[in-house]
Amino acid sequence: MNGATMEVGAVAAMRYVKDGIKAARLVMLHTEHTMLAGDQASAFAISMGLPGPSNLSSTESMEKWAKWKENQCQPNFRKNVVPINSCGPYHLRKDVNLDQKTCLVEDKIKSSNVNLHNHDTISMAIFDKSGHIAVGTSTNGASFKIPGRVGDGPIAGSSSYADDEVGACGATGDGDIMMRFLPCYQVVESMRLGMEPRIAAKDAISRIARKYPKFIGAIFAVDKNGVHAGACYGWTFQYSVRSPTMDDVEVITVYP
Structure with missing residues (x-):
C-alpha cells in the first residue's frame, strides 16, 4: 500500500510463484485493479517476469503434511460438519442447529488453530x-x-x-x-x-x-x-x- 496515493496491490491464493510481495507490487504499479487471486494471479506474476511456475514445497513442509495426514487430518478449520473418513469429504451435521446464534457461540469458545x-x-x-x-x-x-x-x-x-x-x-x-x-x-x-x-x-x-x-x-x-x-x-x-x-x-x- 502506498500511503501517499492510497493505492493497493494484492495477490491472494497465489500458487507456484514464490515472491508474493513483488507480485502484489506489480498489481499496484501495472494494473488499475487492487487484487488478483488464484491461478490467474500466478499467471499475471509470471507474465510480468517473476520466476515460475515453481514447486514451492520443501522437505519440511512435505513431512509436516504427511504427519498431518497420519493424524487423521487434525487439526483442521472445519466446523459443524462430519467426514466420511478421517480426511473427508465432509457433509453437514444433521444434529446441529446452524442458526446465527449457535455459530457465534461456537466461534467464541473454539480454541484457535493459529499459534x-x-x-x-x-x-x-x-x-x-x-x-x-x-x-x-x-x-x-x-x-x-x-x-x-x-x-x-x-x-x-x-x-x-x-x-x-x-x-x-x-x-x-x-x-x-x-x-x-x-x-x-x-x-x-x-x-x-x-x-x-x-x-x-x-x-x-x-x-x-x-x-x-x-x-x-x-x-x-x-x-x-x-x-x-x-x-x-x-x-x-x-x-x-x-x-x-x-x-x-x-x-x-x-x-x-
Whole structure:
C-alpha cells in the first residue's frame, strides 16, 4: 500500500510463484485493479517476469503434511460438519442447529488453530526521506487451511494500512478473525483522531479480544513522526525498528 496515493496491490491464493510481495507490487504499479487471486494471479506474476511456475514445497513442509495426514487430518478449520473418513469429504451435521446464534457461540469458545509455530506473517512499514509511507504484508497462510482460503494478508486495512497524513500499522495472528475487524484501518483512524500509537494499537486489539477471548494476534503502530508501539493478545510479540540514525536494528518486546 502506498500511503501517499492510497493505492493497493494484492495477490491472494497465489500458487507456484514464490515472491508474493513483488507480485502484489506489480498489481499496484501495472494494473488499475487492487487484487488478483488464484491461478490467474500466478499467471499475471509470471507474465510480468517473476520466476515460475515453481514447486514451492520443501522437505519440511512435505513431512509436516504427511504427519498431518497420519493424524487423521487434525487439526483442521472445519466446523459443524462430519467426514466420511478421517480426511473427508465432509457433509453437514444433521444434529446441529446452524442458526446465527449457535455459530457465534461456537466461534467464541473454539480454541484457535493459529499459534507461534504454524504461521509466518511478515508485515513492514517504511518511511522515505520525504515522509511518504509504504506498507506490505506477506504470508504463506495458516497451516492445514481449507483449499481456497484467503486470510487477512492481502486485505488492506487488516494486515496493514498506511496514510502519509497519519502513519501506518501492521498486524499478524489469526487472520480469519482479524480481517473481520480491519484492525490496521482502525489503528490509523484512531491515530488520525489523536490517539497515540500505543493506545490506538491496544484499543484495536481489545476490540477483537472482547468478542473472541481465545484469539491470538498482534499489531504494531507508527505515527507520521516515527513514534511507534505494539499491542498483542494471547502471546508475547516482538517487532523491530531501524532508522538512519541507528547503528543496528532494535527489537521491541511487547507483552499481552
